[in-house]
Amino acid sequence: MVIDFLDLRKQINGIDKKIFNSIKKNIDKSSYIGGEDLLNFQKNFSKYLNVKYCLGVANGTDALEIAIKCLNLKKKSEIIVPANTWISTAESVINNNHKLRFVDVDETHNICVKDLKRKISNNTSAIIIVHLYGNLANVEKIKKISSKYSVKIIEDCAQSHGAELNGKKTSSFGDISTFSFFPSKNLGCFGDGGCIVTNKKDLFLKAKKIANHGGLKKNSHSIIGRNSRLDNIQAGILNIKLNYLDKWISLREKQAKFYKHNLNGVGDIKFIKQIENSRSSNHLFVIKTNKRNKLKKYLLKKKIYTAIHYPLSLPQMPVFKKKHKFYCSKMNAVKWSNNIISLPIGEHMNKTKIKKVCLSIKSFFNG
Template structure:
């Protein structure tokens, strides 16, 4: 049996007629930039996140970058973030000329450890970026308390966590801004790059709207240096179709995660630790990520048996060559570094079958029985 990490074909087949109709409408209208589909998506996702404003941008990476700029982060400022995340989080900081200040994660949820944040705050600290990794939010109460104490902006990186909740509130309700990615693999994925910022801060919303159109307001009048970072009308049309199914798909991801949990118990695989779901949070399982002994050998074996898997992430950001000038060394962030050696994400998508999941866990069990 072959079990892919992600398979979008069944989803596309189910939505094909709806998507084609919407795309035909866009083509017929010939309105391709910041048109009605973008506006509809901005309004619907802002409302979904209990935010006042949604600003569609070209990617999740741009959402982070423009949020930092709108928050006043400048060259030489410091931004606190976890080292266990996708490169875009730190890249958005470094492109401004600001300094990423990497901190460790808490071991069970893989999100930034709130207790580590205050230790690295300095007079140059301008923002904190909590990343809601794998689909589960960070400990926002503790983070917001620290940010308020030092008057530091909070920018949520919810690229993997649209619809996730913390104490009954959705990602997007906590930070000064919240950034979503609609990369095709995400829980709500476009058919190319796309992103959005949601916020309850009118001033930040206005700044981001100006920054995404070359810093122009009114048109052809430029008071700030902006970017070309507009959410594409075609991608917005696709996302408006798919957005209607987001909650259903997130529920199915939770169901698949529960099945994996039960199968791991059934097979009694002691060498594997399943993901931790905190009782005060809704995990939307962008990834189902285990900790595994002999992780690399296990991944090789699974590939031989037709099972796809991914390591998110094999090298922590503080040890990436591009950040070598920051002076971090191996051992500086031990929890992060250990996670990079042990985590393995298993196939996860709403259309995944129980038969496929049983095959995955059966092969994991076979590996440990024979090693």
């Protein structure tokens, strides 16, 4: 039995006809840019998140770049970013000509509150909170610390569609939040897509302006903007998939529980810590072991495909290493980049497959 890390075709089994019909409808109407599906998706997704405004953009990286731009931070501001995240979170800071300040991660693999206290200062203008793997960052504590410095909070929810803290969805804690609809995300489209959400009308209108060549009306450009759109065909696909998101998250939750039940106490395996009263979207199921590389090879021999998110933490990344090496070597993010391994999870998985993965991991550790 081959166990793929990901098999996106399985996710749309049973809803593919609806999706094909939606694509056909928009092709028949030549409705590609803007349109009814985009308006509906923006409305439906903000309702799902319980956030007032949603703006579809071209991808999650654009969403971050535009969100930062909206905040009108002073030139060369310092923005705090967790040391383990996808490159886009940091890229968006540099592309806005601001300064990066990496903060270490804790057992949740998100911003470490202790390190945040050490690194935040009067030079800090914003913090980008990432809910990595779909696992909640300690938003309440981060907000408490940041309120003393009146810094802006951006939530990068690219991996946390539907994740919650005390029943409140991620994206509703900060000033402005961003999502990616990259195909492999819990809510993904058939190409690139993303959105910005906020409860603040002024930020929403600013984002809309920036994403639409600097103008809210056609042929009237009041600032230098860019072109960043979620197209109508993708929005139509997302509208259909949104109806299944909670079901998919529940399935992932069950799978994560089953993994934990089977792998508890096996070898030196450790799980990612979840903060109290939070519900992860389980976008990724990550475990830690000192024997990561050997385990990965062993599983591959058994045709079990795994991944690493991410093999290098950002302070180790060639583009940042020179500037940050003096404090990176002792970081958890750096240490754990050698230990983390993501196991297959999602609609293509079932109990039998998870059992096989777990039995293989047990046989690796127990011989």
